[in-house]
Amino acid sequence: MSATASLGARSAKVKPMRSLPLRSHLMVWLALMALLALTAGSSFVPLGTFNVVVNFTIAAIKAALVLVFFMHVARGEAAVRIAAAAGLLWLGFLFALSFVDILARGH
Amino acid sequence: MTPPAALLPAPAHAASYLEGDMSIRAWLTTRDHKRIAIMFAIAITAFFFIGGAAATLIRIELATPAGDLVSAETYNKLFTMHGVVMVWFFLIPSIPATLGNFLVPLMIGAKDLAFPRLNLTSFYLYVGGALFTLAALFAGGVDTGWTFYTPFSTMFSNTNVIAAIAGVFIVGFSSILTGLNFIVTVHKLRAPGMTFFRLPLFVWAIYATSVILVLATPVLGMTLALLGIERIWHIGIFDPSLGGDPLLFQHLFWFYSHPAVYIMVLPAMGIASEIIPCFARSPVFGYRTMAYAIIAIAVIGFLVWGHHMFVSGQSVYAGLVFSILSYLVAIPSAIKVFNWTATLYKGSISFDAPMIYALGFVGLFMLGGMSGLFLAALALDVQLTDTYFVVAHFHYIMVGGSVTAYLAGIHFWWPKITGRMYPARWAQFAAVLIFLGFNFTFFPQYLLGIEGMPRRYHEYAPQFTTLNVLSSAGAVILAMGYLLPLVYLGWSLVRGARAPQNPWRATGLEWTVPSPPPTENFATQPHVDEEPYAYPPVAASRQEAAT
Amino acid sequence: MTTAIASAEARPRAETPAAAADKPGLAATPPLRRREMAFGMWVFLTTETLFFGVLFFAYAAMRFAHPAAFAAASRHTDVAMGTLNTAVLLTSSVTMALAVEAAEIGRARIAARLMTATLALGIVFLAIKGYAYHREYTEHLFPGAAFHFAGPLAGGAETFFWIYFVTTGFHALHLAIGVGVVGFMAWRLARGGLAAQSAASIVNAGLYWHFVDIVWIFLYPALYLVSRS
Known part of the structure; x- marks a missing residue:
């Protein structure tokens, strides 16, 4: 049946799949587990401020893996990507302008 | 796919959305955007007059310098009720x-x-939430003002803050x-040929408004949730005595509430952009600039919230940044005013009621906007x-602007x-x-x-008497003005002449269907091959020639 | 589903012939309707991003104000349980993603089983979280009158735990809703196949589930890993 691939805008070009993409999902799972081990392990190594950077960079990578491989954000329409990006951008507005105040308070 | 029913030849007289099952049950369970729009209109009109009643009491109290009509506490509850009801409901x-709701599907x-179904859900959430708050406001009242500032709202107020929020x-x-629904609708359901740059500016405005609704409202929701949790738990992040920061509340609150002003005024601009070209019989000046200006206002509107906090104790550096950004938002706003004015240039203008309202909107919005420039100046x-001054400023924008434009739109699309x-x-x-x-x-x-009269007090120094009496007297005229449409519009429902399909000879797809529109909106799928605001409209004159 | 068909009539663009081959009753949501639904879900997730964003904002501001207290308090969270829970939730995202793929190719029974696995993992997460809450409560880490934290950093530590309970609480609430939705869909799928539960809705449930997972991906370092070294 051809409802298979009608998710994305370019779906018509994608051939219907007959089996589950077990291999690719297993790879993503392994990557996620490895990153989890890395972030948990690294936080026990004294890196100073760098601990925070490593932790949140890894979190961002994990989130990106979920977004790309499970939520198919890259495969869908531009409008979907704009919606996703807008959420992050607006969160950026909130953080950036509030911290202009918070960081400069008392100066 | 079998051809959908709507593509088959339509019956000669498609039943209008006001025909068919008119039982209350049918209305309350309808999924027709037009009926839901009517239900919303009835509900918000009721809330408008409730908020207006509170305003009336405020103006009566302020007719004399002494606080003689109501106590200070009652006065606090009155202006809170007025603000909460008018802003959110x-x-x-x-x-x-x-x-x-009524027009976007018709226009595209x-x-x-x-x-x-989500649209109907939205209506019930609105009615349910609003009645809940209203019950709290009547049963005891709330004295925090519509802004619910911490730490007063979390620690000191003895009123129904939790229920209200x-x-x-x-x-x-x-x-x-509602915002989500409009965004998906505008993206996905436009008729063939209805490109983004053929959309009526009203649709652009509703689209931009929806973007704000979707991006700002969750911040308000979570902020109010944190406020409620803090009030119940007596611990939180806004309480300075426990290492919290009350300014966080103000940042979060205004991150929603400043864009909320644009939620109110962008649709108003959209209405003016429909009406002015129609009654000037000339295409809107600078259509694309108008569309870009709408988007610019929606985006920049998110970057200016700190101008509500200039004296709150936020850092002066942040104040400077917010001040500069606030001036920026004046640019697209001014572009819109100039373009409306330029649309009038060499037009053949007629002063039907919608046009008087719309021109009134432009003038009042401009006065409100200009006074906003004063307030964006850090020192001033x-x-x-x-x-x-602040009270006058935002009433010029929100009442002079939005309410006048709302009435303009009601009068324009009433037929x-x-x-x-x-x-x-x-x-x-009435206009x-x-x-x-x-x-x-x-x-x-x-x-x-x-002259320095502070807001939110129920009494004032005697030197302010004359101007306050003037203001209260004006409020009487204004109240009569707002009651009049209720009378003659109500009368028209019973006695008014039947409206033709396109009484104003306007462009736009909504005028190509009968008045009132059929339940299915369009008997056949419309195709758009015309630029927007093609005044004087070819289609309309062709119709007239045919009839 | 009347609404789907209704809005499919006012199509902006011509549909691909793929739609014509849709078997009635089997994942029969027209492609454009599916895109509407998916896009609607993405817009909803945008609102959720900002909803949780406020919590992360509160966290960031308070951590900036009380860095030492946040470090000390974070060491009192149970990192082993937090890590285990992260693994559980990440795994549930994999099973959910596979369930969506299965539904897309019409394998209703496999999809139902994968969704059952997903919701089981979700319940495991909530159980572990509940146990963690219980332990923290007995250790007097729940903010309020019974809160006890030795040393001069008690105030900031209480703020940390307030944020900890509020954020994980909102997250758990979202996950519980996800468990309910996925469970309901799995039940309908097992009973009536894709005729009873359209693949398009399962796609949306999957998007929601993954979003809740992503929130936790950021909560994990923010709450458990502030200062472990």
């Missing part, structure tokens, strides 16, 4: 949920919104669902903060919505009366503010 849903050539929280979900704002014409002279008279009454009420408040 009238202004925020006003144009999008009524005219937007769709049968309904993308998610009709719970209702506002619920209404927030209504906003989110220190003098004007929390005076009547389409109801299928009836209203008495033109009465409508013109002028409202414009005069409004200025009479609120212009004195600019002067009071400059």
